[in-house]
Amino acid sequence: MFEKELILSTYLVCVGFFGLITSRNMVRALMSLELILNGIILNFIIFSNFFTNREGGEIFSLFIITVAAAEAATGLAIALSIHRIRKSTRIDQLNLLKW
Amino acid sequence: MNDINSFLSRLNSTINFSTILPEIILIVGLITIVITDLVNKGKNAIFLYKIFLISTLVSMGILFYQLISVIAFEDLYTNNIFNNLFRFFILICSFISVLLSVDYVLCSKISLAEFPLFKISAGLGGMILSCATNLITIYVSLEFLALSSCFLSGYTKRDIRSNEASMKFLLMSGASSSSLLYGFSLLYGFSDGQVQLDNIIDKISFSQYLPIICISAAFILAGTAFKLSLFPFHQWTPDVYEGSPTRVVAFFSVTSKVAALSLFTRLFRLIFPYLSNEWHIVVELLAISSMILGNLIAVTQRSFKRMLAYSSISQIGYVMIGILAADLENGYASMLTYTFIYIFMNLGTFARITPFSLRTGTNNIRDYAGLYMKDPVLTFSLVLCLLSLGGIPPLSGFFGKHYLFWHGWKAGLYISVTVALVTSVISIYYYLKIIKLMLTKTTNLVDTLKTYEKQKSLVSSVISTKLKSSVEMAMILCALASTLSGLFMDPIIKITRNTFF
Numbered sequence: 137m138f139e140k141e142l143i144l145s146t147y148l149v150c151v152g153f154f155g156l157i158t159s160r161n162m163v164r165a166l167m168s169l170e171l172i173l174n175g176i177i178l179n180f181i182i183f184s185n186f187f188t189n190r191e192g193g194e195i196f197s198l199f200i201i202t203v204a205a206a207e208a209a210t211g212l213a214i215a216l217s218i219h220r221i222r223k224s225t226r227i228d229q230l231n232l233l234k235w
Numbered sequence: 236m237n238d239i240n241s242f243l244s245r246l247n248s249t250i251n252f253s254t255i256l257p258e259i260i261l262i263v264g265l266i267t268i269v270i271t272d273l274v275n276k277g278k279n280a281i282f283l284y285k286i287f288l289i290s291t292l293v294s295m296g297i298l299f300y301q302l303i304s305v306i307a308f309e310d311l312y313t314n315n316i317f318n319n320l321f322r323f324f325i326l327i328c329s330f331i332s333v334l335l336s337v338d339y340v341l342c343s344k345i346s347l348a349e350f351p352l353f354k355i356s357a358g359l360g361g362m363i364l365s366c367a368t369n370l371i372t373i374y375v376s377l378e379f380l381a382l383s384s385c386f387l388s389g390y391t392k393r394d395i396r397s398n399e400a401s402m403k404f405l406l407m408s409g410a411s412s413s414s415l416l417y418g419f420s421l422l423y424g425f426s427d428g429q430v431q432l433d434n435i436i437d438k439i440s441f442s443q444y445l446p447i448i449c450i451s452a453a454f455i456l457a458g459t460a461f462k463l464s465l466f467p468f469h470q471w472t473p474d475v476y477e478g479s480p481t482r483v484v485a486f487f488s489v490t491s492k493v494a495a496l497s498l499f500t501r502l503f504r505l506i507f508p509y510l511s512n513e514w515h516i517v518v519e520l521l522a523i524s525s526m527i528l529g530n531l532i533a534v535t536q537r538s539f540k541r542m543l544a545y546s547s548i549s550q551i552g553y554v555m556i557g558i559l560a561a562d563l564e565n566g567y568a569s570m571l572t573y574t575f576i577y578i579f580m581n582l583g584t585f586a587r588i589t590p591f592s593l594r595t596g597t598n599n600i601r602d603y604a605g606l607y608m609k610d611p612v613l614t615f616s617l618v619l620c621l622l623s624l625g626g627i628p629p630l631s632g633f634f635g636k637h638y639l640f641w642h643g644w645k646a647g648l649y650i651s652v653t654v655a656l657v658t659s660v661i662s663i664y665y666y667l668k669i670i671k672l673m674l675t676k677t678t679n680l681v682d683t684l685k686t687y688e689k690q691k692s693l694v695s696s697v698i699s700t701k702l703k704s705s706v707e708m709a710m711i712l713c714a715l716a717s718t719l720s721g722l723f724m725d726p727i728i729k730i731t732r733n734t735f736f
Contacts, residue, residue: 149413149417153410156406156410162402165406169406169409169410169413172409172410172413173413173416176413176416176417176420179417179420179421179424180420180423182424183420183423183424183428184428186424186428187427187428189428190428192423192428192429192430193423193428195371196370196371196374196423196430199371199374199375200374200416203374203375203378206378206382207378207382207405207409210382210385210386210405211405211406211409214385214389214398214401214402214405215402217389217392217398218395218398218399218402220392221393221395221398222395227402230395230398230399230402232395232396232399232478233396233399233400233403233473233474233477233478234474
């Protein structure tokens with residue numbers, strides 16, 4: 137019925153996951169996380185368009201946007217404190233904790 | 236004015252505030268802590284901890300009173316025994332872990348007010364997650380818990396390992412809760428726009444949309460298994476446990492696991508009853524691999540905290556058997572009893588590691604050699620808690636495991652129970668290794684232990700008696716609970732029996 141829109145949102149989620157896994161920079165990983173959440177918000181909006189009672193999906197989308205903002209703030213605070221110690225935000229160089 | 240009056244009267248008639256009174260008291264405690272810290276400008280930090288302890292105790296009292304009566308809070312909460320028990324568990328976890336952490340923040344020169352703040356908010360998130368029956372409430376409280384734990388784990392800013400641990404925790408928890416959210420979006424879409432869990436089950440037609448429901452079940456499983464640290468999603472656990480400060484690890488190793496257990500049970504029991512066969516097989520596989528992997532890798536560890544991380548992965552594997560073995564007459568009694576005992580065992584072990592690492596600055600297992608000579612109280616309480624974790628009778632770990640495995644065998648999970656028994660025996664090895672190391676007299680002590688002192692010389696004598704008593708009170712409480720709960724297990728089982736829904 138609305139396959140094209142669902143494929144679009146799934147595509148965004150997949151691009152976000154790929155970016156999260158293969159990024160060397162902390163800020164880039166956070167951007168990919170935001171992209172994943174945006175894809176899921178789009179998914180909710182697509183579904184809510186179909187129903188007469190649209191409140192559930194749209195209110196849920198507002199909550200997700202808020203939580204995504206809080207998560208981005210947390211991530212940037214961590215990136216800042218990593219940068220203060222190491223003078224770089226490359227996360228593939230953080231390998232003190234292994235095995 | 237008339238509008239406000241009519242609005243308030245309508246609010247009072249539709250919402251029954253007495254149901255969420257424990258959470259309201261915690262929120263009031265949170266606000267009091269922030270205001271007190273601003274007014275005092277950083278002095279008198281013990282007062283903040285007293286506020287936290289008092290608010291937790293008052294919440295527990297009110298929760299006891301509410302356990303008698305059952306009130307429903309319309310759409311967002313439901314008060315039944317299952318939810319209330321989990322809220323009570325999380326309050327116990329918060330209470331005991333705050334007792335552990337009082338001395339830490341006085342000895343280190345980091346700002347003090349945020350620590351109880353984040354602990355209260357994480358406890359609050361866990362409590363709301365235990366009662367949530369709405370998709371929105373589940374997601375928001377899960378993220379609340381995760382973000383507060385993330386701040387807690389990165390608390391020692393100057394330590395690079397703490398920063399690394401919290402970075403790993405944030406990225407992986409963000410990825411997994413978005414996977415959970417994708418599963419929720421599919422459930423929302425195919426159940427005709429319902430966000431309430433009960434309404435979703437009513438409206439979704441399983442026969443027509445079975446592939447989609449399987450896909451959404453897979454995504455939801457990935458999201459919740461991360462928090463529980465089951466097998467393929469367990470990679471964050473050892474790194475985060477090793478990097479974060481020990482008091483924080485004590486707190487979120489029990490709190491987030493208990494909250495995630497309640498979430499997992501509710502989601503899979505309510506939404507996917509028609510898929511029982513499929514998800515039973517998958518969860519059984521996950522549980523078996525967690526038990527095997529957790530116990531085998533814990534044998535090779537040299538750091539105490541990392542070993543405890545792997546052992547907690549295997550403990551959750553055991554608890555999964557309890558979830559699978561739930562039936563009509565016993566409910567989730569085995570899982571709840573084992574969770575209750577696990578809280579005390581785990582917190583007791585961490586209660587002994589924290590003063591040791593504060594006094595000697597090390598977490599290696601080899602540095603525990605000969606501790607018996609320097610501090611017999613710590614040694615014996617650690618021995619009791621480790622033996623209880625291993626499952627040696629007559630301590631309570633044995634009774635918890637026995638009940639769990641018996642239920643599993645009765646429910647027909649023969650492979651899981653056999654694997655669990657074998658891996659329990661393997662786990663006794665690495666617990667006994669530590670005990671042997673502590674109790675044997677060595678002629679040349681390790682350098683770190685030579686400078687071991689019972690009293691910390693950093694703080695004044697008045698504070699040191701109070702600090703000594705709070706951590707020791709936590710130690711003694713946990714030691715007693717992990718030895719005696721097994722003998723008094725019958726009333727606990729009776730309470731946790733009628734929890735099937």
